[in-house]
Amino acid sequence: MSQKKKKSPIRPSRIKRKKPDVDIDKTPKPDKPQKPVEDIPEIIEALTNTPGASMFSDGEDMPGHNPADIPQVLPVLAVRDIVVFNYMILPLFVGREKSVQAVDAALAGDRYILILTQKDESVEDPGPDDLYATGTVGMIMRMLKMPDGRLKVLVQGLARAKLKRFTSNDPYHIAELTPIVEPEAGALNAEQEALVRSSREQSERILSLRGISSADIMSVLNSVSDPGRLADLIASNLRMKVEAAQKILECVDPIKRLELVNEQLLKEVEVASMQNKIQTMAKEGMDKAQRDFYLREQIKAIKRELGDDGDESEEMEELRKGLVASGMPKDVMKEAFKQLRRLETMHAESSEATVIRTYLDWMIDLPWKKLSRDRLDIKKAEEILNADHYDLEKVKERILEYLSVRKLNPKMKGPILCFVGPPGVGKTSLGRSIARSLGRKFHRMSLGGMRDEAEIRGHRRTYIGAMPGRIIQAIKQCGTRNPVIMLDEIDKLGSDFRGDPSSALLEVLDPEQNNSFTDHYLNVPFDLSKVMFVCTANMLDSIPGPLMDRMEVIRIPGYTEQEKTVITRRYIIPRQIRENGLDEGELIISDKLVAKVVREYTREAGLRNVEREIGTLSRKMARKKAEGEKGPFKITTNNLYKLLGPPRFLDDEKEPTLPPGVAVGLAWTPVGGEILHIEVTTMPGKGKLILTGKLGDVMKESAQAALSIARARADLYGIDPAFAEKRDIHVHVPAGATPKDGPSAGVTLVTALISALTDTPICPDLAMTGEISLRGRVLPVGGIKEKILAAVSRGMKKVLIPAQNKKDLAEIPDELRKKITIKTIEKVDEIWPLAKAK
Numbered sequence: 001m002s003q004k005k006k007k008s009p010i011r012p013s014r015i016k017r018k019k020p021d022v023d024i025d026k027t028p029k030p031d032k033p034q035k036p037v038e039d040i041p042e043i044i045e046a047l048t049n050t051p052g053a054s055m056f057s058d059g060e061d062m063p064g065h066n067p068a069d070i071p072q073v074l075p076v077l078a079v080r081d082i083v084v085f086n087y088m089i090l091p092l093f094v095g096r097e098k099s100v101q102a103v104d105a106a107l108a109g110d111r112y113i114l115i116l117t118q119k120d121e122s123v124e125d126p127g128p129d130d131l132y133a134t135g136t137v138g139m140i141m142r143m144l145k146m147p148d149g150r151l152k153v154l155v156q157g158l159a160r161a162k163l164k165r166f167t168s169n170d171p172y173h174i175a176e177l178t179p180i181v182e183p184e185a186g187a188l189n190a191e192q193e194a195l196v197r198s199s200r201e202q203s204e205r206i207l208s209l210r211g212i213s214s215a216d217i218m219s220v221l222n223s224v225s226d227p228g229r230l231a232d233l234i235a236s237n238l239r240m241k242v243e244a245a246q247k248i249l250e251c252v253d254p255i256k257r258l259e260l261v262n263e264q265l266l267k268e269v270e271v272a273s274m275q276n277k278i279q280t281m282a283k284e285g286m287d288k289a290q291r292d293f294y295l296r297e298q299i300k301a302i303k304r305e306l307g308d309d310g311d312e313s314e315e316m317e318e319l320r321k322g323l324v325a326s327g328m329p330k331d332v333m334k335e336a337f338k339q340l341r342r343l344e345t346m347h348a349e350s351s352e353a354t355v356i357r358t359y360l361d362w363m364i365d366l367p368w369k370k371l372s373r374d375r376l377d378i379k380k381a382e383e384i385l386n387a388d389h390y391d392l393e394k395v396k397e398r399i400l401e402y403l404s405v406r407k408l409n410p411k412m413k414g415p416i417l418c419f420v421g422p423p424g425v426g427k428t429s430l431g432r433s434i435a436r437s438l439g440r441k442f443h444r445m446s447l448g449g450m451r452d453e454a455e456i457r458g459h460r461r462t463y464i465g466a467m468p469g470r471i472i473q474a475i476k477q478c479g480t481r482n483p484v485i486m487l488d489e490i491d492k493l494g495s496d497f498r499g500d501p502s503s504a505l506l507e508v509l510d511p512e513q514n515n516s517f518t519d520h521y522l523n524v525p526f527d528l529s530k531v532m533f534v535c536t537a538n539m540l541d542s543i544p545g546p547l548m549d550r551m552e553v554i555r556i557p558g559y560t561e562q563e564k565t566v567i568t569r570r571y572i573i574p575r576q577i578r579e580n581g582l583d584e585g586e587l588i589i590s591d592k593l594v595a596k597v598v599r600e601y602t603r604e605a606g607l608r609n610v611e612r613e614i615g616t617l618s619r620k621m622a623r624k625k626a627e628g629e630k631g632p633f634k635i636t637t638n639n640l641y642k643l644l645g646p647p648r649f650l651d652d653e654k655e656p657t658l659p660p661g662v663a664v665g666l667a668w669t670p671v672g673g674e675i676l677h678i679e680v681t682t683m684p685g686k687g688k689l690i691l692t693g694k695l696g697d698v699m700k701e702s703a704q705a706a707l708s709i710a711r712a713r714a715d716l717y718g719i720d721p722a723f724a725e726k727r728d729i730h731v732h733v734p735a736g737a738t739p740k741d742g743p744s745a746g747v748t749l750v751t752a753l754i755s756a757l758t759d760t761p762i763c764p765d766l767a768m769t770g771e772i773s774l775r776g777r778v779l780p781v782g783g784i785k786e787k788i789l790a791a792v793s794r795g796m797k798k799v800l801i802p803a804q805n806k807k808d809l810a811e812i813p814d815e816l817r818k819k820i821t822i823k824t825i826e827k828v829d830e831i832w833p834l835a836k837a838k
Helices: 038-046 099-107 192-208 216-221 225-236 242-250 254-306 314-326 329-346 351-365 376-386 393-408 425-438 470-478 501-508 544-548 561-579 591-601 609-626 635-643 697-712 746-758 784-793 801-811 829-836
Strands: 073-079 088-094 112-117 134-143 149-166 174-179 416-420 442-444 485-487 530-536 554-555 663-668 673-685 690-691 725-734 767-768 798-804 820-827
Touching: 073 088, 073 099, 088 099, 099 112, 099 134, 099 149, 112 174, 134 242, 192 216, 192 225, 192 254, 216 225, 225 242, 225 254, 242 254, 254 314, 314 329, 314 351, 314 485, 329 351, 351 470, 376 393, 376 425, 393 425, 393 554, 416 425, 416 635, 425 485, 425 530, 442 470, 470 485, 470 663, 501 544, 501 829, 561 609, 591 609, 591 635, 609 635, 663 746, 663 784, 673 746, 673 784, 690 697, 697 746, 725 746, 746 767, 746 829, 767 829, 784 801, 798 801, 801 820, 820 829
Parallel strands: 073 112, 416 530, 416 554, 442 485, 485 530, 663 767, 690 725, 767 798, 798 820
Antiparallel strands: 073 174, 088 149, 112 134, 134 149, 149 174, 663 673, 673 725
16 A cells, blocks of 8 residues: 555644743643644644644754755754654743753754754763753744843744764763654555554544544544554653663664554553543432532421431530530540530531541440449348349358448449359359349349450441440449449450450459550540459469469369358259249159259269259259149159159169279369279289370379379388389270379379389279379369269268368368378378378
8 A cells, every 4th residue: 555645634834822831841740731723733732632742843944854865963952851753843942051052053044953862861961871862853933032141932843963072061961873764654454454443443543542532633643554654643742750761762664663553552542541441430429429518407307397417516515415414534525625625626427527526425324433332231231132132152251251341441442352163053043143242233244255355345446337445345234333244254365366354354354454444446545444353264274474463363263062051952953844834833843852863963073963853853843734733743852753764864873893903093173073083903014104094294294203103102102123124004994085294193193003012902992182293292283172072972081181181171071071081191202191082
């Protein structure tokens, strides 16, 4: 396809409007667009939204438009932040001294000037190394001097040129150059034609994204069919960095130059698409906000006409009165009124206004000064505690002491009590009884599995759905500043990436700090010193030391059979009769049968299984009543087994005799005491010690110590001293799937080992506990009451305990001590005479 030259509709001689200026010292800013010269500059500027869009000419009737006619030596005009392309017409504002003299020299000659772009626009006096080597030879078409000595010049690019060298740098730059002759475009192949069309289509797409009519503009673009000329036309009006524009200027091949321009067009389309999307979203949001505001104003006007004035001033006044009446401290009041003033300046429907309004409601609803009046009648409080709970004398005594001190010193701080014991011993219900005896509100908070620190300290108001922590929520629900708050299962707190709740509780449970507890949501201090905190736990091992240091630990080990019988008679049976729809007196069960249920159907430190069994009896009697039978319903020995099934535990469960090498130990667990059979057997071998039964490190060390003691005292017990070289010893603890560890099995291990080595059985009704040392001492252990309870429940008659645990016998009830003989031992040598069977 032949290339036919077409005339541009605009020529320089037709310039009628005053042209804008481009300052080569300071590039025109986008917020001050320059007015174009004629229709084509207007079209191009609309196409790319480029300030200072240039006019483009086809070059006809311009003197010296042939590169061969351009002089080889020309003055140099350094420009910054702009690259001048061929046939590009643009105004320049010349202010630097060297630039002014270069323009004067060009005007004194044939008006040619070499325009080079600075590499760094911040350089005020550019030298040869600060300018690109490829530039454009331009012709100064017009010049106007300003009063301050600066010049306005209108320049048109004529041809690309390559800098050879600078011949002079003072008083202005003079350079020797070589004009670049561009190859003539021949017939375009299919790929090149596609490139031309793509450039036009991308330009048209930009126009549509800008919301500009493209008919006139596309006619101009379609009139230019030469690829190089089309590339220069579009490049001269694109937003590009100097580096990218200079790369296009240096490209001589028309097709490659158009490819570079097409790449820039694709980037511009992407940017224009995103800009159009952002503007559309902003306009939609603004239109909706204006519409909502207009409708709200109409609603307000309608309400005023109807006499139903919905002015927000009433709500603000109510909030103000609520804050004043809440009784909050001055510092807190200052912060609350600060938030109220912010709320008054906000739109009522804004999201932040909703957050502040909710915050102020919390501040008003909190009991800043409201206190429950304590029941300081010590006798009356004691009657309530005795009515709610049987036994637990130590706990009751501690509560009465608190009330007594409170009566004498009303300003005392609330204690932090921690009840530790197995499940079902009444720890949680005891907290409710404490609140009832004090006449305070009660709130129970379960901490089991809590892992988020914000559950204690609250969420900051920057989060969506933020709310205070559960401590502040409990205070609000109770409506007083001095409730009894029970922190249940404090030993089951967790921690993860959201924080450590146990660390957050350090401030809550410290009487010296909690008078200024700061919740993240409130962000103001709240006094918790009047709150009575009661914690419960099954074991202390998992509670961090700093947290446990803030609490007063009271142990509730468990109940004896007699205590369980009394509690069942007084509390459990009446409650189960009531809950199962029976009338009082319709279920008759004697104390003897209650004791039988406790002894033969339950074996635990607490009372939960006892309550389940009594509940089973009550439900079966309730069914008979529902079927029409008349009460009362009496439980006898004969129908007890029919109703509950055969006994689960028997008194004669213990073995009548024990084989040599088997001893009965006592262990403490979080759910109460347990007996532990330890079995030892010997076999021909080389003195190897085998330990099985999933033992922990402590029990393994106790077994090693027991073996060493047996070898050291072999002569004393009549053991063959050569057993360590001729026999292997296997120590096993049954229930191998259950982990076993703890410092209380040493006495049992050494006894079983001596029994196996001497082939002498141990008394079957003897249980023992204690740890040993290599010197033969018996060391003290914990959980004595729980262990003795377990021994009694399993039918043991004698118990061996360390002599240093004799002080713990004061906690053992007299009726329990009458059922078992307790022996204390100080040394290992005292064990065997008491343990071996007669």
